Amino acid sequence: MATDHGSTSPGAHPTRRSLVTGLAGGAALGLTGLTVAGAGAAAAHGTITSYPGVGGVPTFYINLSDLTSFGYRPSFHDQMGQWMDFWAANVPDSFGAAYRVGCLGVHYDGRVTSAHNNGVGFDLTHIYTKTASGSPVRRFYARRDIWMDWAEADKAPERRRYWATAASVHRYFRDVLTYGSHPSDHSNHIHLDNEVAGPSTVSFSTGSAAQVRAAQEICRWVWGLPTTLDSVWGSETASHTSRVIAAAGGSGSLTSAPRTNWLLFTRASMREGYGTQNYPAP
Structure with missing residues (x-):
């Protein structure tokens, strides 16, 4: 997937760009x-x-x-x-x-x-x-650039729903960019695309820093686990994601069944994050 995001070309949609600049204090949207x-x-x-x-x-x-x-x-x-x-x-x-x-x-x-x-x-x-x-x-x-400065009681539900929604997006798209994986240019939206894979082929890969970071953020902010947020696949992330899979009724890990358990992990995280279904504590 090619790197994207930034400002539009000079002169493109000037009225909308002016509005965005006013809303975001000049940050690229x-x-x-x-x-x-x-x-x-x-x-x-x-x-x-x-x-x-x-x-x-x-x-x-x-x-x-x-x-x-x-x-x-x-x-x-x-x-x-x-x-x-x-x-x-x-x-x-x-x-x-x-x-x-x-x-x-x-x-x-x-x-x-x-x-x-x-x-x-x-x-x-x-x-x-x-x-x-x-x-x-x-x-x-998705406007973390706004809610990141809110009081924790107000910020926490936004953050939880952010990662629950990110889980749903990761279920359907291989390339998903969030404020966790790309904080400098994705603090106001989640980017998703299907340049690499669509819903019939998407699966988890330890080589995808964006997927690893999403799994870590989801474990922490949706499931309440003290997962380190470093975008690196290691024993802690493997253990915590496996605990979520078990809580959702599955078995194995994201590496033992990279498609089946990624679909299970993302679905359960979406439902847990929105309070649709209560799962056992992982």
């Missing part, structure tokens, strides 16, 4: 995927199709009311729909239906050879549901 309806697609990456949402859930940019269509490779959009369906099916029923998904960008031709250039990268920022009373409620908030 990864506007690498924003596509205006009708913009041309580079022939090198094939068909780019504009969609108003994923899994039937509308997407927005920055503000909840700023509904935005983005350009995708159709196969990537299908995979995004599978992930959205999974997320919605594994949060508590009391949340209500998925309502809107925040995104900082999908396709953008200015990122040559990157996931966004090819329409197979997505920058996730928010997920809202809508309660029975009709009120939208934010359930996931």
Whole structure:
């Protein structure tokens, strides 16, 4: 997967860039995927199709009311729909239906050879549901650059849901970049893409620092284990992830069954993190 994220090309979407700069104090918000309806697609990456949402859930940019269509490779959009369906099916029923998904960008031709250039990268920022009373409620908030300075009592639930959501994304996409693995440019969104593998082939690899770091963060912030956050696969991380697998009803480790147990680990972590299901303490 090519390195991505940073600012857009000079002059691209100036109004939105100005708004982002005002909100983030000048920090780059990864506007690498924003596509205006009708913009041309580079022939090198094939068909780019504009969609108003994923899994039937509308997407927005920055503000909840700023509904935005983005350009995708159709196969990537299908995979995004599978992930959205999974997320919605594994949060508590009391949340209500998925309502809107925040995104900082999908396709953008200015990122040559990157996931966004090819329409197979997505920058996730928010997920809202809508309660029975009709009120939208934010359930996931990727803006660690904002909530990292909150009091622990306010920050802890955001962090827990962040890693529960990251677990759901890791289940469907091989390449996922978070503030844990890439703190300098992913503190305001989770990047996911399928340049390497999609949901039918994704599995765990000790050679993926991003996957290792996610497993460590999930063990610590979702399951309450004192896991060291160093992005290095070692005996402690192996032991703690195996304990989670056992708590979820499985056996073995992430290395003994890298696909089967990764799917189990990520599903259980999603459900544990959102309080959908209570598992034994690992």
